[in-house]
Amino acid sequence: MNWRAILTSRFFVVPSALVAALIGWNLYVAAHAHGQVSGKVLRADGAPAAGATVVLYERNLTSHFLEKSRTITDAAGAFRFDDNRSHQIRLDTIGPNGRQGQPLILRLWFAAQDIRLRDALVLPAPKG
Amino acid sequence: MRKRGHLLRHLAMVLVCALMLVPFYWVAKTAVTNENIYAYPPRILPLDPHLYNFVDVWYLIPFARYFANSVIVSLIAVAGNILFNAAAGYALTKNFAGKRAVVLLFLSCMLIPFQATIIPAYLVSARLGVLNSYLGLALPLLSTIVCIFIFKAAFEAIPTSLQQAARIDGLGELRILFRIMLPLAKPAIATNVILSFIWSWNAFLWPLIITRDVTMQTLPLGLARFLAYVEDTTGALYAFVCMVLLPGIVVFLMAQKEFIRGLTSGATKG
Numbered sequence: 001m002n003w004r005a006i007l008t009s010r011f012f013v014v015p016s017a018l019v020a021a022l023i024g025w026n027l028y029v030a031a032h033a034h035g036q037v038s039g040k041v042l043r044a045d046g047a048p049a050a051g052a053t054v055v056l057y058e059r060n061l062t063s064h065f066l067e068k069s070r071t072i073t074d075a076a077g078a079f080r081f082d083d084n085r086s087h088q089i090r091l092d093t094i095g096p097n098g099r100q101g102q103p104l105i106l107r108l109w110f111a112a113q114d115i116r117l118r119d120a121l122v123l124p125a126p127k128g
Numbered sequence: 129m130r131k132r133g134h135l136l137r138h139l140a141m142v143l144v145c146a147l148m149l150v151p152f153y154w155v156a157k158t159a160v161t162n163e164n165i166y167a168y169p170p171r172i173l174p175l176d177p178h179l180y181n182f183v184d185v186w187y188l189i190p191f192a193r194y195f196a197n198s199v200i201v202s203l204i205a206v207a208g209n210i211l212f213n214a215a216a217g218y219a220l221t222k223n224f225a226g227k228r229a230v231v232l233l234f235l236s237c238m239l240i241p242f243q244a245t246i247i248p249a250y251l252v253s254a255r256l257g258v259l260n261s262y263l264g265l266a267l268p269l270l271s272t273i274v275c276i277f278i279f280k281a282a283f284e285a286i287p288t289s290l291q292q293a294a295r296i297d298g299l300g301e302l303r304i305l306f307r308i309m310l311p312l313a314k315p316a317i318a319t320n321v322i323l324s325f326i327w328s329w330n331a332f333l334w335p336l337i338i339t340r341d342v343t344m345q346t347l348p349l350g351l352a353r354f355l356a357y358v359e360d361t362t363g364a365l366y367a368f369v370c371m372v373l374l375p376g377i378v379v380f381l382m383a384q385k386e387f388i389r390g391l392t393s394g395a396t397k398g
């Protein structure tokens with residue numbers, strides 16, 4: 001049997017390359033899928049919004065976004081979730097005064113992808 | 129002058145190819161955007177392309193499960209096709225009583241659409257106890273008449289002196305088929321692989337009837353299910369179409385040379 005011819009044929013090379021790419025991608029996913037979502041919430045004046053509520057929604061097939069969990073920002077306005085299992089999430093922010101910020105929809109490359117928001121979530125200015 | 133003729137001919141061929149590829153381009157373009165396909169005027173180039181629709185497809189339905197089911201069924205169909213079609217094709221190269229009737233029966237069976245035989249096929253599958261199983265899904269495609277004739281044509285193109293020499297060396301008919309004939313009929317094998325793979329990969333009606341369990345469904349059924357659930361996401365739907373098409377295209381591109389040779393072998397014989 002001519003092993004060299006078999007190993008260099010496209011019937012071996014193409015499937016092998018696809019399998020190698022698949023394994024590589026899965027290893028990358030396994031190393032970066034802890035479900036961590038972190039970021040910052042700011043007030044309209046740019047100051048950190050301590051005590052704001054951040055709600056995490058997950059997308060599913062039948063009912064779009066369902067609430068998964070919620071957390072409160074710390075003194076620096078930072079928040080963090082460790083339980084995201086979805087590939088598409090929505091983050092809602094509610095200020096201590098009850099006013100709601102613009103929801104942010106995030107599409108991830110894979111489920112439970114670890115992500116740190118580059119831009120902070122901004123709460124609306126209080127009325128008056 | 130001759131060079132100019134060549135150039136014009138190639139230009140015409142490129143234009144025809146481009147025209148035939150337009151639907152594929154449109155599917156791929158819609159898959160990487162969320163554009164409405166009915167938007168007027170249509171946009172030629174994709175605006176803000178992204179691959180998130182493919183991610184949606186992967187996670188919103190059990191795509192990996194459907195994919196695995198399709199691969200298993202296609203592999204069974206391909207293996208069955210090579211085995212049974214090669215045996216039948218080899219038998220048809222021999223002279224035996226009633227050969228003409230068998231060939232006529234095969235040819236007339238090709239005229240009957242599969243939809244007309246689906247009830248008997250279902251009853252046979254039920255009697256065999258292969259409903260809702262991989263073997264049952266692949267059963268109607270385990271042997272196809274077109275591919276039997278492709279093997280027959282390929283075997284007839286091989287000199288009979290080779291078979292006679294093998295017989296003198298003491299080889300039986302099965303060993304002649306697998307040791308002598310099949311290695312010399314690689315284009316026919318490639319044609320069988322491509323055709324049976326694509327037919328089983330795209331099969332919709334038979335899997336729809338024979339599967340009772342969601343976990344046994346194949347990709348075309350998954351596509352229908354996906355369409356039923358998320359009818360508003362055109363981009364994700366077209367991404368699903370791309371993901372269903374891709375394996376078939378890869379298999380075809382890998383074996384296209386042998387495929388063409390397999391289809392045309394024996395075509396010029398008198």
